[in-house]
Amino acid sequence: MSSDAAPAAAASQPLAGVAAAGRIRAARRLVVKIGSALLVDDRTGKTHRTWLDALTDEVALLRRRGQEVILVSSGAVAVGRRILGLSGHDGGALRLEEKQAAAATGQIRLAHAWQEALAHHDIPVAQILLTLDDSENRRRYLNARKTLDQLLALGVVPVVNENDTVTTQEIRFGDNDRLAARVAAMVSADALVLLSDIDGLYTADPRQDATARRLDEVRELSPEIEAMAGTAGSTMGTGGMVTKLIAARIAMDAGCAMAIAPGKGLGPLGALEAGGPCTWFLPAQEPRAARKRWIAGALKPEGRLVLDAGAVRALLAGKSLLPAGVTGVDGAFQKGAPVRIVDGSGRALGVGLCNYPADEARQLVGRRSGDIAAVLGYRGPDELVHRDDLALTAAGETA
Numbered sequence: 001m002s003s004d005a006a007p008a009a010a011a012s013q014p015l016a017g018v019a020a021a022g023r024i025r026a027a028r029r030l031v032v033k034i035g036s037a038l039l040v041d042d043r044t045g046k047t048h049r050t051w052l053d054a055l056t057d058e059v060a061l062l063r064r065r066g067q068e069v070i071l072v073s074s075g076a077v078a079v080g081r082r083i084l085g086l087s088g089h090d091g092g093a094l095r096l097e098e099k100q101a102a103a104a105t106g107q108i109r110l111a112h113a114w115q116e117a118l119a120h121h122d123i124p125v126a127q128i129l130l131t132l133d134d135s136e137n138r139r140r141y142l143n144a145r146k147t148l149d150q151l152l153a154l155g156v157v158p159v160v161n162e163n164d165t166v167t168t169q170e171i172r173f174g175d176n177d178r179l180a181a182r183v184a185a186m187v188s189a190d191a192l193v194l195l196s197d198i199d200g201l202y203t204a205d206p207r208q209d210a211t212a213r214r215l216d217e218v219r220e221l222s223p224e225i226e227a228m229a230g231t232a233g234s235t236m237g238t239g240g241m242v243t244k245l246i247a248a249r250i251a252m253d254a255g256c257a258m259a260i261a262p263g264k265g266l267g268p269l270g271a272l273e274a275g276g277p278c279t280w281f282l283p284a285q286e287p288r289a290a291r292k293r294w295i296a297g298a299l300k301p302e303g304r305l306v307l308d309a310g311a312v313r314a315l316l317a318g319k320s321l322l323p324a325g326v327t328g329v330d331g332a333f334q335k336g337a338p339v340r341i342v343d344g345s346g347r348a349l350g351v352g353l354c355n356y357p358a359d360e361a362r363q364l365v366g367r368r369s370g371d372i373a374a375v376l377g378y379r380g381p382d383e384l385v386h387r388d389d390l391a392l393t394a395a396g397e398t399a
């Protein structure tokens with residue numbers, strides 16, 4: 001990877017419009033998922049130092065170019081089971097509570113390995129443990145999104161894993177493919193890279209079909225594409241292509257391009273950037289447009305914010321909604337709920353996600369953002385609705 005210029009202008013167009021070799025460089029915000037088999041030595045349960053160092057060199061380079069990187073790292077169970085001497089049952093399988101104990105033990109070591117490797121580049125690391133539920137519950141989702149945004153703004157590389165201790169379902173290998181896609185959607189990432197033991201999606205499982213051929217690009221997840229996925233390959237990873245295609249759907253719906261790329265060699269991101277083999281899943285929309293479509297189309301408003309004329313003008317000029325411009329709050333809703341945004345005559349302007357629950361929003365009506373701490377007793381966001389969480393209807397936009 002070369003370090004010369006800054007990344008191509010923020011991907012305000014879908015990465016689909018960028019030549020394959022330019023996509024990593026064009027991504028403003030990138031999520032990279034690393035599976036257990038790449039990171040952890042099957043035999044010793046130790047992390048592969050040289051590999052990790054080479055990858056973090058690449059992460060540092062992306063950061064120097066001004067690109068934001070989030071890592072989703074598996075490996076806690078694989079590391080922890082060796083520390084605890086858990087050999088498993090029936091061919092090595094662990095019970096759920098053993099996996100959870102292994103994950104809790106291995107996670108410290110895993111986070112430490114990332115911290116040490118990125119410390120060579122003076123990059124601070126943050127650990128984020130999430131459940132898939134967190135990415136589905138809107139309030140927790142918004143909190144996680146804001147924390148990740150803040151960490152990235154502070155120059156931190158967040159390292160995400162599933163919070164295996166509280167997971168109620170079986171910890172399945174491959175879950176992190178899905179989690180990584182949810183994280184990518186959550187932070188409106190332009191690109192998600194799943195580093196794998198294989199260099200992409202093949203027309204059939206290449207272990208079973210020697211004539212299988214790799215696809216360079218997928219622009220639509222048709223039933224034919226889905227039928228190509230099988231079950232898992234390595235002894236440590238068991239997700240196979242199925243979870244990767246689930247991840248692709250989540251990412252594409254969020255306007256995020258996704259690559260399945262080979263991770264085994266040293267410097268896998270550089271290889272990808274140099275146009276190495278992989279499969280790109282390319283959505284038609286970019287993340288911002290996809291997110292606005294989700295807010296406007298998929299969510300049912302649970303309340304209403306009434307705006308004064310100045311706030312209407314500000315919103316139409318692309319600004320966030322501050323409490324000072326709100327004259328009324330209707331409904332009973334939670335923090336993060338979708339609310340209809342209307343002008344003084346009740347005309348709908350669009351839908352937004354409200355940063356405060358209804359009772360607090362009511363207390364903030366007409367107040368300056370600087371008063372929020374005094375009114376509520378804690379310092380929350382300055383905006384009632386952030387512009388990224390606002391989808392104005394076409395009618396409103398032209399009004």
Ligand SMILES: Nc1ncnc2c1ncn2[C@@H]1O[C@H](COP(=O)(O)OP(=O)(O)O)[C@@H](O)[C@H]1O
Pocket residue numbers: 035036037174195196197198200201202203204205206207228229230231232233234236237238239240241
């Ligand atoms: N259509 C397909 N294309 C590519 N790989 C497939 C396909 N169907 C099944 N697989 C299997 O999925 C494996 C990748 O899944 P897995 O080993 O879980 O990935 P990870 O690298 O994330 O651990 C491949 O090694 C391959 O054997």
Ligand SMILES: N[C@@H](CCC(=O)OP(=O)(O)O)C(=O)O
Pocket residue numbers: 034035036037073074075076077078103161162164171172173174175176177236237238239
């Ligand atoms: N959360 C688990 C990993 C789950 C998972 O999806 O693993 P993998 O298929 O190796 O990416 C762990 O850290 O061990």
